[in-house]
Amino acid sequence: MGQQAENILEFRNIYKAYPGVQALNNVSFSLRPGEVHALVGENGAGKSTLIKTCSGAIYPDAGTITIAGEDFAWLTPKLSRQKGIAVIYQEFDLVNELSAAENIFLGKAIRKGWIIDRKAMNERSRELFRQLDIRIDPDVLVRDLTVGFQQMVEIAKALSEETKILIMDEPSAPLTNQEIEAMFGVVRRLKESGVAIVYISHRLDEIFQISDRVSVMRDGELLATMDTAGTDREQIVKLMVGRELKETFPEKAAKTGDEDVLLELDHVTGNGLKDISLSIKRGEILGLGGLIGAGRTELAQLLFGVEPIKEGRIVYKGQEIHPKSPEKSIRMGIALVPEDRKQQGVLLHMSIRDNISMPMLKALSKISVIQGRQENDLVERFKSSLRIKTPNIHQIANNLSGGNQQKVVLAKWLANDPEIIIFDEPTRGIDVGAKQEIYGLMDELVKAGKTLIMISSEMEELIGMSDRIVVLCEGRITGELRREEFDQEAILKLASMN
Amino acid sequence: MSVSDYFKKYAIFLVLIVMIIVFAVLSPLFFTPSNGMMIARQVSFMGIASVGMMFVMLTGGIDLSIGSALSFINVVGAYFMVKMEMPILPACLLCLAISSGFGFVQGVIITKLRVPPLIATLAFMTMLSGLAFIISGGMPIYGFDKAFNVLGQGYVGPVPIPVLVMVAVLAVGAFILNKTYFGRYFYAIGGNEEAAMLSGINVDWTKQLVYTISGFCAGLAGIIMLSRLNSGQPTTGSGFEFEVITACVLGGVSVAGGSGKMFGVVVGVLMMGVLSNGLLIVNVKEYAQQVVMGIVLTVAVSFDCMSKYRMERKNKEIKAQEGGAL
Ligand SMILES: Nc1ncnc2c1ncn2[C@@H]1O[C@H](COP(=O)(O)OP(=O)(O)OP(=O)(O)O)[C@@H](O)[C@H]1O
Ligand SMILES: [Mg+2]
Numbered sequence: 001m002g003q004q005a006e007n008i009l010e011f012r013n014i015y016k017a018y019p020g021v022q023a024l025n026n027v028s029f030s031l032r033p034g035e036v037h038a039l040v041g042e043n044g045a046g047k048s049t050l051i052k053t054c055s056g057a058i059y060p061d062a063g064t065i066t067i068a069g070e071d072f073a074w075l076t077p078k079l080s081r082q083k084g085i086a087v088i089y090q091e092f093d094l095v096n097e098l099s100a101a102e103n104i105f106l107g108k109a110i111r112k113g114w115i116i117d118r119k120a121m122n123e124r125s126r127e128l129f130r131q132l133d134i135r136i137d138p139d140v141l142v143r144d145l146t147v148g149f150q151q152m153v154e155i156a157k158a159l160s161e162e163t164k165i166l167i168m169d170e171p172s173a174p175l176t177n178q179e180i181e182a183m184f185g186v187v188r189r190l191k192e193s194g195v196a197i198v199y200i201s202h203r204l205d206e207i208f209q210i211s212d213r214v215s216v217m218r219d220g221e222l223l224a225t226m227d228t229a230g231t232d233r234e235q236i237v238k239l240m241v242g243r244e245l246k247e248t249f250p251e252k253a254a255k256t257g258d259e260d261v262l263l264e265l266d267h268v269t270g271n272g273l274k275d276i277s278l279s280i281k282r283g284e285i286l287g288l289g290g291l292i293g294a295g296r297t298e299l300a301q302l303l304f305g306v307e308p309i310k311e312g313r314i315v316y317k318g319q320e321i322h323p324k325s326p327e328k329s330i331r332m333g334i335a336l337v338p339e340d341r342k343q344q345g346v347l348l349h350m351s352i353r354d355n356i357s358m359p360m361l362k363a364l365s366k367i368s369v370i371q372g373r374q375e376n377d378l379v380e381r382f383k384s385s386l387r388i389k390t391p392n393i394h395q396i397a398n399n400l401s402g403g404n405q406q407k408v409v410l411a412k413w414l415a416n417d418p419e420i421i422i423f424d425e426p427t428r429g430i431d432v433g434a435k436q437e438i439y440g441l442m443d444e445l446v447k448a449g450k451t452l453i454m455i456s457s458e459m460e461e462l463i464g465m466s467d468r469i470v471v472l473c474e475g476r477i478t479g480e481l482r483r484e485e486f487d488q489e490a491i492l493k494l495a496s497m498n
Numbered sequence: 499m500s501v502s503d504y505f506k507k508y509a510i511f512l513v514l515i516v517m518i519i520v521f522a523v524l525s526p527l528f529f530t531p532s533n534g535m536m537i538a539r540q541v542s543f544m545g546i547a548s549v550g551m552m553f554v555m556l557t558g559g560i561d562l563s564i565g566s567a568l569s570f571i572n573v574v575g576a577y578f579m580v581k582m583e584m585p586i587l588p589a590c591l592l593c594l595a596i597s598s599g600f601g602f603v604q605g606v607i608i609t610k611l612r613v614p615p616l617i618a619t620l621a622f623m624t625m626l627s628g629l630a631f632i633i634s635g636g637m638p639i640y641g642f643d644k645a646f647n648v649l650g651q652g653y654v655g656p657v658p659i660p661v662l663v664m665v666a667v668l669a670v671g672a673f674i675l676n677k678t679y680f681g682r683y684f685y686a687i688g689g690n691e692e693a694a695m696l697s698g699i700n701v702d703w704t705k706q707l708v709y710t711i712s713g714f715c716a717g718l719a720g721i722i723m724l725s726r727l728n729s730g731q732p733t734t735g736s737g738f739e740f741e742v743i744t745a746c747v748l749g750g751v752s753v754a755g756g757s758g759k760m761f762g763v764v765v766g767v768l769m770m771g772v773l774s775n776g777l778l779i780v781n782v783k784e785y786a787q788q789v790v791m792g793i794v795l796t797v798a799v800s801f802d803c804m805s806k807y808r809m810e811r812k813n814k815e816i817k818a819q820e821g822g823a824l
Contacts, residue, residue, distance in 0.1 A: 306696070330698040344696050349689040349756050354682060358697040361679040368678045412697070 007066070008033045008196050009054065009085075009165050014063035016049055016220075018399070020391025023049040024060065025220040031165065036187065036197045038207040038228065041217030041240055042431040043403025044389040047200050048089075050217070051167050055087040056080040068164070084164030088154045088171055094142045101125040101138035104157045128156040132186045146292060148179030155186060166190060167198040170402065172206060173429045176292050176457055184210055202403070202431050204233050216240055241433040248436075249464030250443035252483070259283055262451050263303075263420060268312035271298045273475045276312070280420070285442065285452045287466030290495045295475040296455040297339055300422045303453075304336040305329040330359055333419035337409055337426055339455070341402075345409035348398040352390060353379045355397050355408050359416045382411035387437065402429045410438065414445075421445065422453045427461060439465060459488050471495050510748060510762065513798045514769050521776035528779050535658060541771035542660035543568070543719040545764070547742045548749075549671035550601075550712030552763050555746055556675075556684040557708050558691070558755025559615035563604065564716035564742060566626035568735030571597050571720030573630045576639035576730025579646065586646050594717045600626065601713020605706030623739070630732035640729035650726030660722050667715065672760040680704060688755025745770045748798060769798065 009031040016024035023046045031037050039047050052058045054065055056077040065072045067083045075083075094103050101121045102109075110120045125138035134152050142150060151171060158166055168187075172180045187197060187210060199211055207214055208228060215225040216239040223239050237245050259281040268276040273295050280286050288296045301307045303314070305323030313320050316332065323329045326336070338344035347355050356379045357364060364375050379393050386407045390400060397405055406429055413421060423442075427435045442452055442465060456462045462469060469481045471494035479494035481487075522529035547564050554561045571593050578589040600622065607618045652659045675681040683704045686694040695701050716735075724730055749766025751758030773794055777787045 304696075325700065326696050327698045327700045336696065338696055343690070344693050347686055347689050347693050347697075350685060354686070358682075358686060358694075358699070361682060365679045368680065370677060370679055370682070372677075 006033075006069075007031060008068055010066040011050065011054070012064045012066065014050065014053060014065070015061040016046075016053065016058065017061055020395075021389075022220045024053070027063070027217070027220070027222045029215055029222055029225070031196045031198060033164070033196050034191055034194045035212045036191055036199055036210050038211035038214040039198055039200045039217065040202070040204070040207060040214060040236060042433055043407070043429075044401040045217040045240075045431075046220045047217055048169055048401065051087060051169055051198070051200070054080060054085060055167070081161065084162055085167065086158035086161070086163045086165070087167045087169070088151075088158055089169050094150055094153060094157075096143040097141065099139050099141055100136055100145070100153050100156075103142055103153055104128065104138075104160050106157070108161075124160070125156065128160060131189075132156060132159075133189070134182065134186070146179075147174045148176065148182070148292075151175060151179070151183060152186070155183075159190075163195060165196050165198070167200075169200045170202065170429055171199075172201055172203060177459075180206070202429060202435075204236060204432065207236070208233070218242060237432055240431065245433060245436060247432065249439055252467065253447075262317060264315040266313040266315065268302065268309050268314065270310035270312075271302050271307040273298055273302065276477055278470060278477065280451060280453065282451055283446055283449055284467040285446055285454055285465055287462045287469040288453065288455045288472060289462055289469050289491045290472040292457065293474075294472040294495065296472055297424055298475070299472070300336055300338075300424050300453070300455060303329070303420075303422060304334060306336075330416065330418070334422070335359070335413040335416060335418035335420070336422045337413050337424060339424040339428070341406055341409060341429070346397050346405050348405075349396065351394045351396055352383065352388065352400070352408055353393040356382055356393075356412045356415055359412055378415055379411075382415050386411050386414075386441075387434070403431055403434060406430055407434065410441075414441070418450070420451045420453065422455070424455045425457065426454065427456075427458070459491065462491070463488065473497050508765075509801055510750060510769070510798060511765050513801055514765055514772065517769065517772055517776065517794070521772065521780065524776075524780045528776055531656075533775070533779070535656065535661070537768070537771040537775045538661045538664075539658040540775060541767050542658070542664040543723055543738070544742055544745055544770060545664040545767045546667045546719045546722070547712075547715045547738070548745050548763050548767055549667050549760075550708070550715030551739075551742045552671070552746050552749075552751050552758060552760070553674075553684055553708040554615070554712050555743075555751045555753065556688045556755060556758055557705055558688040559608065559705065559708070560619065560743070560753075561601075561604075561709065561712045562616065562619040562739050563600070563622035563626060564712060564719075565735040565738035565740075566623045566630065567597050567600060567713060567716040568720040568723060568738055569732050570600075570626040570630045570633075570735075571717045572724045572727075572734045573634045573639065573730045573732050575721055575724045576642075577633055579643070580639050580641050580730075586643060590721050593721055594714060597717025597720065598710050598714040601716075602706055602710040604713070605709035608709065609702035609705050627732070627736075634730060634732045636732065638729040638731045642725075642728060646725050647728065648725070650722050650724070650728075660726065663718070663722060667718070668760065668764060675760055680707060684708060685756055688752075688757070690756075741770060744795060748795065 007030040011027055011029040014024050014027045027050055029050065041047050049058070053060045054075060056075040056079060059074040065075060095106065104125050105121050110117045110124065122138040129136050132152065132155065136145070136149055136152060142153060145153065171183060175183065191197060201207060211228045213225060214228050214231065214236065216223045216236060218240060237247065261279045262282040263280040265276050265278040276299065288299065290296050302309055303323060305325045305328055308324070314323065321332065342348065347358070353375065357375050361370060364371055376393070383393055388407045388411065389404050397408055400408065410426065427438055430438065446452060454465060463486045467483060469486065469491065470477055471479045471491055473495055478497045481490060518529070527533060551561055551564065574596065575589060575593045578584045578592065579586065604618050604622055607613050608615050649659060654662060683694070683699050686697065686699060687701055687704055691701060720735070723734055727734065745766040746763055747753060748769055749758070749762035749764070751763060773791055774787070777790055782790060
């Protein structure tokens with residue numbers, strides 16, 4: 001193929017402005033057939049916006065998009081599809097209540113006359129899955145699939161029509177390492193068959209594993225396109241954030257081990273968990289390791305009062321508590337940053353201000369009336385300390401980039417000043433710079449005497465941040481590691497022990 | 499926001515103005531201060547109840563019981579004052595307590611027994627209507643103390659008292675929505691109940707609150723209606739719930755919950771009033787009135803929905819070249 005290969009997709013001098021932000025500023029970007037082209041940049045850099053111009057979801061203000069030699073000023077979703085472009089968006093858009101096959105053929109059902117030909121659709125889906133070398137029953141409801149398999153259904157859906165260009169917007173964010181490996185297998189096969197792929201991710205090691213070229217965006221501009229082999233992580237990060245960035249975890253103060261116990265679980269059972277005994281000390285970061293489905297999120301739900309415990313006791317500050325609702329848990333000083341941002345974390349239809357102040361709105365009110373001044377001050381403070389990228393705090397959360405939405409969720413809990421914060425996958429979809437900020441923030445929280453519980457599927461993060469790691473597998477605790485015993489192999493072994 | 503955005507956003511307001519102009523041209527009787535007051539008084543019951551309905555709809559629910567609640571309070575209020583000879587104030591307060599109580603019970607059924615709002619309030623609609631007939635024996639109850647008439651028939655200066663009550667209720671409603679924490683909860687719950695719950699909002703309590711408020715508003719409308727009509731009748735409120743729902747939807751309150759503004763509801767209510775009053779003045783026959791009303795509502799809502807849709811696609815309004823090719 002080489003350098004001369006003709007571009008199958010080319011963006012030339014694309015502009016796009018939203019009120020208060022220049023989301024795309026003179027962006028030029030090209031894609032060759034059969035290449036995997038990575039697109040990286042900070043949260044809000046404009047990656048998703050660029051993608052949306054060629055999927056027809058939005059129209060650029062100016063510029064040209066060339067697909068296989070044909071010039072367009074703008075595209076419609078239908079036209080984009082016709083030209084062989086398929087997009088897997090940052091947030092899934094599968095219908096949970098339909099089967100895998102029905103999702104794949106959503107809006108383009110195979111019919112015999114008036115009747116939907118279920119058999120043909122299942123057959124065709126099976127064939128697609130076979131091509132991708134994955135095993136999914138076409139009849140299974142999407143709701144019953146793990147996130148990893150849902151992702152595969154998304155890919156199959158994208159490929160169900162003639163596809164020459166596949167665009168993947170942070171496909172790996174919700175996946176486990178194994179699932180990512182499986183997805184890479186699929187990507188490589190597609191690439192061999194000549195499909196051109198745009199791959200967006202905040203996990204830079206993936207970029208080096210999978211991509212041929214990499215383009216870096218910052219503040220709406222495309223700064224550089226490089227051969228992946230000819231660059232390194234440091235250079236990319238520097239371009240992304242515009243300065244040298246040390247990717248390190250905060251120094252840990254040695255724990256003496258005799259800090260007082262803040263929270264204790266005593267043979268707790270319920271919500272899929274069996275016989276959990278655990279104690280959490282004041283001022284530590286307790287990491288929860290394990291595979292997806294191990295029961296870590298379920299444990300967080302119990303502590304936060306989302307689900308009731310069946311047996312056992314929870315002791316908090318020396319007193320037995322019965323977390324019955326998030327409202328009560330919040331009042332006791334417990335906070336949960338949930339893993340599913342869109343469904344559980346952020347109120348997409350409300351403003352940044354409304355989101356951040358929500359958990360403490362009552363406390364911000366005098367005789368039920370919200371103290372607007374105090375509310376704004378509080379929100380502004382967190383907006384700047386977390387560097388949420390937005391023209392103003394009255395922006396609707398839905399208009400923020402994915403990573404900035406996550407920051408809003410973090411801000412909302414920090415603003416409430418809780419004593420124990422449970423982070424469920426806190427850095428999912430967050431850029432390298434912001435990740436460092438969040439690690440720094442966690443460190444500050446601990447120094448200020450807060451206690452953190454962190455669930456993370458990112459091994460480095462788990463090892464780098466935790467004072468202690470407890471590993472779960474199938475609803476049980478399978479082991480506990482102290483800092484000097486931390487080791488990837490050991491954790492993985494405990495995570496798959498049964 | 500540019501001027502054209504502004505107009506698109508308040509398209510329904512323009513429709514109202516157009517409607518007023520049309521009627522004013524068609525009949526000299528329409529655009530007069532006294533007719534204006536008349537319209538305001540006619541819609542006052544709807545305006546009062548629409549505040550409660552709007553709150554319920556914001557949380558993603560619906561309240562079908564308010565028409566029957568209005569009839570019920572009408573009858574019960576008459577029963578208290580005429581048959582039992584209760585003094586006015588305690589009787590009115592008792593009525594408000596009862597209608598709020600019914601609203602609260604519906605809220606409890608919806609939140610604790612997980613009955614869908616449509617079904618729970620439909621059941622109360624039927625039940626309250628039946629009770630109203632039983633208590634009244636199907637006959638109007640009348641013979642009130644003169645003093646009671648003031649509420650529905652009196653004026654302060656040129657303004658009828660029901661209109662003043664409506665304005666007060668709308669103002670309090672707007673205050674709740676914009677300034678209180680629980681007002682903000684309504685929007686949060688309607689948009690995403692799970693995220694709202696995880697933010698520490700007591701969802702059950704909040705929903706019970708909105709149904710209670712809705713019951714209260716219906717009861718208040720019922721009392722004023724009683725004073726205005728001077729007799730308690732079990733059929734007073736039939737169809738009332740649909741008028742109120744229509745006014746809310748016209749005013750841009752989302753049926754799915756989570757969005758809507760008080761200003762919009764005011765416009766929606768006025769529109770309903772202008773339409774029925776205007777049609778009457780230009781002598782449209784009753785059944786034809788209904789047809790015209792249905793058509794106008796469809797056109798108005800379509801106009802509104804279309805302009806919102808266009809606004810969302812505003813970004814895409816680059817000159818529509820064929821297929822976008824250069
Ligand atoms: N509909 C919209 N209205 C207003 N601003 C928007 C809208 N969509 C995007 N933006 C803004 O455009 C900028 C670019 O957003 P975009 O979603 O492209 O970022 P991104 O690079 O994909 O970030 P992330 O990595 O966090 O997903 C952001 O500042 C965002 O707030
Ligand atoms: Mg994005």
